[in-house]
Structures are given as C-alpha cells and as structure tokens.
Amino acid sequence: MIWNTMQLALREIRFNLMRSILTALGIIIGVAAVIVIVTLGGGATARVTSDISSLGRNLIIVVPGKRGPSGREQGTPFELQDANAILEEVDGVAGVAPTATKSITVIYGNESWSTSIHGTNNGYMGVREWALAAGRAFTRGEERSGRAVCVIGETIRRELFGFQNPIGATIRADNIPCEVIGLLEPKGTATFGTDQDDLVVTPLRTFQRRISGNRDISMIFVSAAAAEMTTKVQNDIQTLLRQRRGIRDNEQEDFEVENLQEITKVVESTTGVLTALLSAVAMVSLIVGGIGIMNIMLVSVTERTREIGIRLAIGALERDVLLQFLVEAMMLSLAGGIAGILFGLFVSFWLSEALNLPFILNVPIVLIAVVFSAFVGIVFGFFPARRAARLNPIDALRYE
Amino acid sequence: MALISLRNITKVYGQGDAQVIALDNIHMTISDGEFVAVMGPSGSGKSTCMNILGCLDTPTSGSYRFQDMEVTTLDQNQRALLRRNFLGFVFQGYNLLKRTTARENLELPLVYRGVPAKERHERADHVLELVGLEDRGHHTSAELSGGQQQRVAIARAIITSPLLLLADEPTGNLDSQRSLEIMNLLARLNEEQGITIVMVTHEADMAEFAKRVITFRDGHIAQDTAEAEAVAP
Ligand SMILES: Nc1ncnc2c1ncn2[C@@H]1O[C@H](COP(=O)(O)OP(=O)(O)OP(=O)(O)O)[C@@H](O)[C@H]1O
Ligand SMILES: [Mg+2]
Numbered sequence: 001m002i003w004n005t006m007q008l009a010l011r012e013i014r015f016n017l018m019r020s021i022l023t024a025l026g027i028i029i030g031v032a033a034v035i036v037i038v039t040l041g042g043g044a045t046a047r048v049t050s051d052i053s054s055l056g057r058n059l060i061i062v063v064p065g066k067r068g069p070s071g072r073e074q075g076t077p078f079e080l081q082d083a084n085a086i087l088e089e090v091d092g093v094a095g096v097a098p099t100a101t102k103s104i105t106v107i108y109g110n111e112s113w114s115t116s117i118h119g120t121n122n123g124y125m126g127v128r129e130w131a132l133a134a135g136r137a138f139t140r141g142e143e144r145s146g147r148a149v150c151v152i153g154e155t156i157r158r159e160l161f162g163f164q165n166p167i168g169a170t171i172r173a174d175n176i177p178c179e180v181i182g183l184l185e186p187k188g189t190a191t192f193g194t195d196q197d198d199l200v201v202t203p204l205r206t207f208q209r210r211i212s213g214n215r216d217i218s219m220i221f222v223s224a225a226a227a228e229m230t231t232k233v234q235n236d237i238q239t240l241l242r243q244r245r246g247i248r249d250n251e252q253e254d255f256e257v258e259n260l261q262e263i264t265k266v267v268e269s270t271t272g273v274l275t276a277l278l279s280a281v282a283m284v285s286l287i288v289g290g291i292g293i294m295n296i297m298l299v300s301v302t303e304r305t306r307e308i309g310i311r312l313a314i315g316a317l318e319r320d321v322l323l324q325f326l327v328e329a330m331m332l333s334l335a336g337g338i339a340g341i342l343f344g345l346f347v348s349f350w351l352s353e354a355l356n357l358p359f360i361l362n363v364p365i366v367l368i369a370v371v372f373s374a375f376v377g378i379v380f381g382f383f384p385a386r387r388a389a390r391l392n393p394i395d396a397l398r399y400e
Numbered sequence: 401m402a403l404i405s406l407r408n409i410t411k412v413y414g415q416g417d418a419q420v421i422a423l424d425n426i427h428m429t430i431s432d433g434e435f436v437a438v439m440g441p442s443g444s445g446k447s448t449c450m451n452i453l454g455c456l457d458t459p460t461s462g463s464y465r466f467q468d469m470e471v472t473t474l475d476q477n478q479r480a481l482l483r484r485n486f487l488g489f490v491f492q493g494y495n496l497l498k499r500t501t502a503r504e505n506l507e508l509p510l511v512y513r514g515v516p517a518k519e520r521h522e523r524a525d526h527v528l529e530l531v532g533l534e535d536r537g538h539h540t541s542a543e544l545s546g547g548q549q550q551r552v553a554i555a556r557a558i559i560t561s562p563l564l565l566l567a568d569e570p571t572g573n574l575d576s577q578r579s580l581e582i583m584n585l586l587a588r589l590n591e592e593q594g595i596t597i598v599m600v601t602h603e604a605d606m607a608e609f610a611k612r613v614i615t616f617r618d619g620h621i622a623q624d625t626a627e628a629e630a631v632a633p
Contacts, residue, residue, distance in 0.1 A: 004511050015499055310495050313456055314556065315484035315512040318477055390476060393483075394457040397495060
C-alpha cells in the first residue's frame with residue numbers, strides 16, 4: 001500500500017512538474033537562505049576572531065587617553081620608564097614593546113608611499129608574534145645607538161621594491177635615509193579594514209631622535225606569559241600605571257589597558273547577535289516560502305477535488321486519500337529541502353571563497369531549516385486534502 | 401432477503417426559490433440477485449436515486465437500509481467501507497482518472513482493497529477481455545473514445561465482483577452491437593455470479609434484459625413492474 005502510494009505521489013509530481021518545482025522552490029530558497037546566512041555569519045565571526053588573535057597572542061595594549069562619548073580624549077603620553085616598570089614589576093609579563101607612531105611618506109627611487117612608522121624595540125616582533133621573512137631584527141647596539149635601520153612590512157616592499165630585493169637598500173623616511181635590514185612576514189588585511197603589513201619599524205631611539213623629536217610613547221604592547229594570566233596582568237598594569245601617573249583612588253584613569261581576549265569575546269558576541277538577527281530574517285524568508293507552498297498546495301488540492309471524489313467512489317477511505325497527499329507533500333518538501341541544502345552549501349562555499357571567509361557549517365541550523373520546511377509542506381498539504389477527503393463523494397465529483 | 405430498502409426517501413437540492421425536489425418520498429425494495437432497470441425522462445431523479453443507493457450522497461430525509469443496516473446514520477468512513485466492500489458504480493459521465501491508463505484505472509479499486517500486484521494484473525486482463533478492450537490497456541483516458549471510456553468504467557465497476565452493481569446509463573455512448581454485448585455481460589454476471597444490478601437506461605431494448613423495470617417521473621416512482629405483477633395475479 002505505501003509503495004503504491006509512493007508511486008502514485010511520484011506520478012502526480014511528474015504530471016505537474018512545473019507546479020511541483022514551484023512548490024519546492026519556496027523551500028529551496030528558504031533553506032538555502034538560512035544556510036548561506038548562518039554559514040557566512042559563522043565564517044565572519046571566525047575570521048574576525050582569528051584576525052584579532054593575529055595581532056598577537058595574549059596581547060594587552062596600553063594607550064593613553066580614554067574613550068569618551070565624543071571619541072578618544074587625548075591623554076598624557078607614556079614614557080619609556082613606564083614600559084620598563086611594567087616589565088620589571090608586573091608578574092607574568094612575557095614581553096613589553098613601548099611604541100611610538102607617526103604618519104610618514106617613504107621614498108625609494110621613483111616610488112613613494114604614505115605609511116606609518118613605528119619606533120619600538122625588538123620585543124615588538126615577539127609580542128606581536130611576527131616572524132621575519134628575510135633579513136634580521138635590530139641588534140642591541142642599533143637599539144642603543146639609534147642607528148637609521150628599519151624593518152618593513154610586505155606592503156611597503158610591494159609598493160617600493162616590486163621584484164627587487166629590499167634588504168640592504170636605503171629608503172628615505174621623511175627625508176631621513178634609513179637602511180632596510182629586515183622584511184616582516186605578511187599578515188594580510190584584517191576584517192576591520194586595516195592593512196597590517198603597511199608599516200615601517202625602526203628602533204625607538206632612532207624614531208625619537210630623528211623622526212618625532214620627543215620622548216613620548218604612544219602605545220605599549222604587552223604579552224602575558226599565558227592565556228589565563230591576561231586578566232590579572234591587565235589589572236596589575238592598571239594599578240601600576242595609576243600609581244606612576246599619580247591618579248587618586250576616586251579619579252578616572254586617563255589611559256586604557258585593553259585585553260585582546262576580552263575584545264575577542266565582545267566581537268564574538270556582537271557577530272553572534274548579528275548572525276541571530278540575519279537568521280531571523282532568513283527564517284522569515286522560510287516562512288514566506290512556506291506560505292508559497294501553502295498556496296500551491298491549496299490550489300493543487302482544489303484542482304484535484306474531482307480526482308479525490310473518484311478515488312472515494314471506487315473504494316478509497318479518507319485515510320487513503322490523506323496518506324496520498326501526505327506522501328506527496330513529504331516527497332516534495334524533502335526533495336526541496338535536499339536541493340536547498342545543496343544549493344545553500346554551494347552558494348555559501350562560493351561566497352566564503354569570494355569573501356575570503358572560512359567555511360564553517362552549522363549543522364543544527366541546517367536541520368532546523370529542513371525540518372521546518374518539511375513541516376510547512378506537510379501541514380499545508382494535509383489540511384486542504386483532509387477537507388476534500390471529508391466531502392460527500394458526490395460533491396467532490398461535481399466540483400468544477 | 402431485501403438487499404436494499406428505501407423508505408420515505410426525499411432529496412431536496414438548493415434552498416428557497418431555487419429549491420428542487422429531486423426525490424419525493426420514494427419507497428423501493430430490491431432483493432438479492434435482482435436485475436433492475438430504472439427508466440424515466442431526463443431530470444426525473446434517476447441519478448439522484450443511484451447516488452443515494454451508492455452511498456455517494458445522503459438523502460435529505462428518509463431511511464435507507466442496506467442488508468438490514470441503516471445507511472443514513474453511518475459516518476463518512478463507514479459509508480466508504482460499505483462502498484469498498486459491497487458496491488460497484490458506473491457513472492453517467494464515466495469519471496475515469498485523467499492521464500492514467502485504462503489498466504491503472506482498473507487496478508485502482510483493487511489497490512485500495514489491498515490486492516497483490518500479480519492478482520491485480522490478472523483480474524485487469526480478465527475484465528479488459530470481458531469488455532473487449534484487450535488491446536487498449538495502456539492507453540490513457542484521453543486516448544480512448546467515449547464508448548471505450550464507458551467500457552473501462554464498466555470494467556472498473558465489475559473488477560471487484562461487487563455485491564451490488566449500480567450503473568447509470570452504462571450503454572449511453574455505445575452502438576447497438578456493443579450495447580448488446582455489454583448487456584449480455586451484465587446479464588451473465590447477474591446469472592452466474594449473483595451480482596445484484598440496478599441500471600439506469602433510456603432504451604427499452606436494454607431494459608428488456610432486466611427482470612424488473614422501475615420508472616421515475618418528477619421524483620416519484622410512476623411504475624414498478626414487480627408491484628404490477630403482485631397486484632395483477
Ligand atoms: N447538485 C444539484 N443541485 C441542484 N439540483 C440538482 C442537482 N443534481 C440534480 N439536480 C436536480 O435534480 C433533478 C433530478 O436530477 P437527476 O440528475 O437525478 O436526473 P436524471 O433522472 O438522472 O436525469 P438524466 O436522465 O438527464 O440523467 C433535476 O431537476 C436536477 O436539475
Ligand atoms: Mg442521470
């Protein structure tokens with residue numbers, strides 16, 4: 001009986017191919033939309049998280065000034081002694097890189113490029129987990145004497161040197177000649193838009209003497225020895241710097257200690273909310289698809305009222321008719337659901353590639369989408385069919 | 401024993417001004433094994449009566465007993481079971497499934513009765529032969545002539561060997577040669593298998609095959625040869 005019913009259903013689907021495809025289309029699009037949105041959302045979250053951790057592991061960033069309602073307020077810059085104090089007095093600190101930054105133009109031959117120059121020490125590469133692709137880092141002597149040497153990022157190499165070897169060449173940074181001694185590994189463009197490879201790194205001493213002309217430190221990078229210690233290190237730095245900057249207990253500090261782990265959490269929860277929101281939109285599209293299915297099912301059942309009458313007259317019971325429509329709706333929904341999954345996976349795989357996001361499949365959402373669409377198809381196929389199956393056979397037969 | 405017993409059956413269509421009394425207080429008793437012809441002018445209520453007998457429609461009032469079972473109080477499902485177990489119906493307008501082959505149309509009643517495929521095929525072959533359509537089994541309804549469709553409809557009604565065969569103008573679209581063949585077939589089913597037959601017809605020739613003729617007029621039974629015999633000894 002069930003085999004016969006399935007054959008019957010298949011035949012009906014085949015006879016009304018266009019209508020069947022339209023019915024399934026609602027499900028296909030709904031399921032595919034949910035899969036694409038959730039997959040891309042998951043990929044974006046993973047990408048942002050990995051971008052943030054690519055800034056450096058267990059990284060803590062100390063900056064002067066406080067984020068206020070109208071942007072960042074200026075604060076007194078740090079001094080080199082602040083950085084040294086952090087290294088010496090705070091437990092669990094693996095490395096400290098006091099850094100000063102300035103926007104400059106670098107020139108080599110006929111090429112010029114606007115970028116920023118960072119004055120710091122060798123610790124910078126360690127704290128930011130940045131390996132050298134070629135050349136070497138600063139020597140102790142170069143750091144102490146403030147020689148005009150620099151390590152450049154991949155973008156600078158590309159823009160100034162093209163296919164030439166940059167190591168040993170001398171570039172001009174704001175008219176100061178500077179020997180290139182090292183090339184950093186590329187890190188790529190982060191999701192938040194900044195090109196991490198667009199920088200020149202020079203010893204802090206060199207920077208202060210030749211470029212900025214003052215002793216200000218605009219940022220201190222600190223790496224904690226272990227992930228569990230970041231919060232403690234963060235708090236200790238806060239306490240230490242409050243003391244050193246003479247801030248009273250009831251006063252707000254004029255600097256900020258940012259823990260990248262916490263930022264990662266915030267970003268994760270933000271993109272999580274965003275994904276949930278988009279999923280809600282996708283669910284709406286699934287519901288709209290469901291209404292389409294409902295319409296077509298209603299039309300299809302109404303159109304076949306006469307057929308239902310004939311079946312009832314020659315020996316079908318109400319449940320035979322219901323079973324037939326149920327199997328038909330189920331087959332359609334299932335086919336639509338599977339096609340929707342394949343289509344959704346294909347599109348999200350393709351978009352992930354195009355947008356350079358990792359492809360992360362959210363299996364529960366896929367299942368929910370399929371179950372929901374099947375449910376819609378079955379419910380909306382079931383009720384009109386039941387109405388028809390309960391008609392007096394003669395009324396069904398007379399139905400035009 | 402009375403197979404069918406209609407008492408005070410009335411069927412009213414529509415309401416108010418558009419009201420039509422299709423059957424007006426009908427009494428009718430049909431015994432097991434009878435072959436009854438129903439005649440009467442168009443619109444006299446023959447099809448209405450057949451639909452009620454076939455449990456396809458319910459009367460507005462009155463009592464219908466089938467094998468001593470009151471049909472009018474049965475629910476949908478019980479009536480469907482009654483149709484499945486005892487009845488065969490040939491519609492005035494054939495009512496074959498569209499886009500479905502003659503053979504599939506024939507086998508469908510057997511599918512609902514849970515007959516295995518092999519037996520279905522054999523019985524379909526058999527009834528196709530009875531109605532002279534051996535070579536048309538694989539044609540869809542649309543590919544058959546009116547007369548051929550009518551014969552498929554008859555074959556579909558008899559394939560289940562019903563207790564009661566209800567046929568609404570089964571020969572309406574056939575030439576006299578075919579009509580005679582079909583009538584012989586029905587007479588044989590009645591004789592050999594004891595199938596009770598109630599058949600609507602407009603043609604006196606066809607009515608001759610029946611042992612009893614009931615004539616309808618304006619929703620009444622104008623004449624019933626069985627009663628006439630009883631009255632005139
Ligand atoms: N569904 C309906 N709605 C309203 N009136 C109907 C309906 N069916 C039949 N009638 C009316 O009931 C009356 C009897 O109709 P019925 O179909 O029983 O006639 P009939 O004797 O079978 O005629 P014919 O020989 O033309 O088939 C007719 O007057 C018809 O108009
Ligand atoms: Mg009629």
